[in-house]
Amino acid sequence: xxxxxxxxxxxxxxxxxxxxxxxxxxxxxxxxxxxxxxxxxxxxxxxxxxxxxxxxxxxxxxxxxxxxxxxxxxxxxxxxxxxxxxxxxxxxxxxxxxxxxxxxxxxxxxxxxxxxxxxxxxxxxxxxxxxxxxxxxxxxxxxxxxxxxxxxxxxxxxxxxxxxxxxxxxxxxxxxxxxxxxxxxxxxxxxxxxx
Numbered sequence: 501x502x503x504x505x506x507x508x509x510x511x512x513x514x515x516x517x518x519x520x521x522x523x524x525x526x527x528x529x530x531x532x533x534x535x536x537x538x539x540x541x542x543x544x545x546x547x548x549x550x551x552x553x554x555x556x557x558x559x560x561x562x563x564x565x566x567x568x569x570x571x572x573x574x575x576x577x578x579x580x581x582x583x584x585x586x587x588x589x590x591x592x593x594x595x596x597x598x599x600x601x602x603x604x605x606x607x608x609x610x611x612x613x614x615x616x617x618x619x620x621x622x623x624x625x626x627x628x629x630x631x632x633x634x635x636x637x638x639x640x641x642x643x644x645x646x647x648x649x650x651x652x653x654x655x656x657x658x659x660x661x662x663x664x665x666x667x668x669x670x671x672x673x674x675x676x677x678x679x680x681x682x683x684x685x686x687x688x689x690x691x692x693x694x695x
Contacts, residue, residue, distance in 0.1 A: 504528055507521055544564045626652045
């Protein structure tokens with residue numbers, strides 16, 4: 501009450517005692533919410549609020565907190581929050597690395613197939629076809645690669661036909677020249693034997 505008598509307390513033995521704490525004199529005089537820090541045996545954070553009945557101040561409601569306990573609660577909460585943040589960061593990092601690995605595989609696999617296809621074309625295997633079904637740039641490159649392989653096959657066939665044709669066309673005159681030379685050699689040998 502306004503005389504300093506304790507009307508309610510968490511410790512029932514203190515009810516009806518006179519409040520002799522260091523915060524009591526200022527708390528009894530306050531007309532507004534008051535915050536005080538004081539030390540008896542431990543640090544206390546004390547909040548006082550006047551209680552009015554009509555316009556008359558009849559009591560003061562006070563709540564005190566141990567600053568050590570508050571710091572312990574805050575430290576514990578911060579530690580739990582820090583632990584949660586680390587956990588979320590670790591899970592996020594793990595998910596990010598997994599997604600990055602899968603994306604790298606998705607990107608590198610078609611490039612590896614293109615590389616293998618290039619090696620096969622380089623060996624002269626123009627029937628090699630890339631089997632990449634994606635609709636992105638790699639898929640377009642695979643389609644162009646397959647068209648190139650088909651065109652190279654057609655050019656190779658044209659080259660073979662040309663060489664075959666040239667060989668056939670040259671074979672007849674060469675055979676005629678060979679037979680004329682053989683005939684001339686035979687005639688020359690025959691004349692040398694007579695002569």
